[in-house]
Amino acid sequence: MTAVLLAEDDEAIAAPLSRALGREGYDVTVEQTGPDALERALGGSFDLLILDLGLPGMDGLEVCRQVRANRSDLAVLMLTARTDEVDFVVGLDAGADDYVGKPFRLAELMARVRALLRRRGGSEDSVVEVGDIRLEPAARRVLVDGSEIALANKEYELLRVLLEHAGQVVSREQILREVWGDVELRGSKTLDMHMSWLRRKIGDEGPVAERRIATVRGVGFRFNAD
Structure with a gap:
């Protein structure tokens, strides 16, 4: 089963998003602080990290940088209320694979998730x-x-x-x-x-x-x- 780590401290976002991911068949783990999310990401066998930019304890950018330095195989989808082009670039530069601004439509976010994970089924094994x-x-x-x-x-x-x-x-x-x-x-x-x-x-x-x-x-x- 595909494992997703959701790092989001806003329960109003984390709860419905976690349920939606579960309905899609993903095994979801939720963390609410930057340090906890980083520890889980580095210690677990997750396929995707959905990462809020404004986490307490350690912001999402720093979590992303440290994850990317240690786990290049982990897909990272960043969530943020900041939608300026500069913030978009900074997020990508930190190593995020995709970037979704809040508020987001759940259907759009799930499509982004599927896009990030669609090639992890093992069918593409030809050199x-x-x-x-x-x-x-x-x-x-x-x-x-x-x-x-x-x-x-x-x-x-x-x-x-x-x-x-x-x-x-x-x-x-x-x-x-x-x-x-x-x-x-x-x-x-x-x-x-x-x-x-x-x-x-x-x-x-x-x-x-x-x-x-x-x-x-x-x-x-x-x-x-x-």
């Missing part, structure tokens, strides 16, 4: 290898020229989509749908930020003409197979 990059889904591992690199969840999924369509242009809408489960993010900088981080981690920041990941202006991106 993908393009040039000097090798992606091993079963181990959720990426190697560049034989050396393993650490990618956050969204960076990993972004690379997977590009590699699976190597040599082809993948539209921004398709990437947002497959990686984030939400094409409505097309007006934000989310995809571009993650693409920049991915390029840096795979060593793809040289001259534009020599990059593995090519930007096709106005359309999307292409992973050059040659």
